[in-house]
Amino acid sequence: TQLLEQSPQFLSIQEGENLTVYCNSSSVFSSLQWYRQEPGEGPVLLVTVVTGGEVKKLKRLTFQFGDARKDSSLHITAAQPGDTGLYLCAADSGGGADGLTFGKGTHLIIQP
Amino acid sequence: EPEVTQTPSHQVTQMGQEVILRCVPISNHLYFYWYRQILGQKVEFLVSFYNNEISEKSEIFDDQFSVERPDGSNFTLKIRSTKLEDSAMYFCASSPTAYTEAFFGQGTRLTVV
Numbered sequence: 332t333q334l335l336e337q338s339p340q341f342l343s344i345q346e347g348e349n350l351t352v353y354c355n356s357s358s359v360f361s362s363l364q365w366y367r368q369e370p371g372e373g374p375v376l377l378v379t380v381v382t383g384g385e386v387k388k389l390k391r392l393t394f395q396f397g398d399a400r401k402d403s404s405l406h407i408t409a410a411q412p413g414d415t416g417l418y419l420c421a422a423d424s425g426g427g428a429d430g431l432t433f434g435k436g437t438h439l440i441i442q443p
Numbered sequence: 444e445p446e447v448t449q450t451p452s453h454q455v456t457q458m459g460q461e462v463i464l465r466c467v468p469i470s471n472h473l474y475f476y477w478y479r480q481i482l483g484q485k486v487e488f489l490v491s492f493y494n495n496e497i498s499e500k501s502e503i504f505d506d507q508f509s510v511e512r513p514d515g516s517n518f519t520l521k522i523r524s525t526k527l528e529d530s531a532m533y534f535c536a537s538s539p540t541a542y543t544e545a546f547f548g549q550g551t552r553l554t555v556v
Contacts, residue, residue: 364544373447373534373547374486419486429499430476430488431545 334358335420335434343440347409352437354420355402363403364431365394366419374419410441445469447548449535455554456525464520464551466535475518476536476545477510479503486534492518493541525555 336355344350354363362381366374378387380396380403387394391414393406407414417438421431448467456462468475477489491498492510509521518537522529532552536545 366547371532371550371552373536373550376544376546379544421486430478430491430501431486432488433486435485 335422335432337418337420337434337437339437340435341438341440343442344410346411346441346443349406349408350410350439351404351406352418352439353402353404354434356422357401358422359400360422361400363396363400363420363422365403365405366421368417368419368436370417374421407439410439412441412443415439415441447535447537447546449533449548449551451551452549453552453554455556458527458555459524462522462525462553464522464533464535464553466518466520466548467516468518468535468537469539469546470516472537472539472546474498474538474541474545475510475512476538477520478534478536478547479531480534480550481531489520498541522553525553527555529553530555 338353362379364379365377367377368374378389378394380394383398383400385396391408395404417436419433419436421433423431447469450465454462475492478486479489480486488501490500490504490510507523511519532550534550535548538545
């Protein structure tokens, strides 16, 4: 069973600060996705990374896939209260229609 | 923007009853999935469906569960005899191909009493 470990589990910072959250595994993945989930709602896709070493930017969010395709990070610059939420990583082992394996997520709170 | 829609948003049922959760995937998508999330826990894969048959299923997806695509637009999850531990958020997702990102619906909160 593949496991995705996300850290930290909880993070509370002040508006304007920078932060990085991590998603790690001992398994190699064909792709990795980052989602954001609000309470009582479904995960909303933020980005997919596929190539080892790949970096993708989405406004103030920077996503990186590790060279060995076992880990990923999400960096937020100048965090805003609207960034508050649960950030989930999910990985695909490459088996075609296999389901995604999700991490437990990082609960992020940005205080004004 | 196209989205996955799920109905109902909340279902309360008595233990032992059958429930059917409904989903309308994004229209040009070919792969469909069901996931569940027990309160406070991580999202777990249940089953994937392609070309009118199950492609992959997890250990959670036992004989009490079944999926169906009864027509060209709906995708359903049936739980035959619900148990208390089936209480969870159930998410439907779809993707255009097997190797592309999945888009999730808003979920159905199932409460078994």
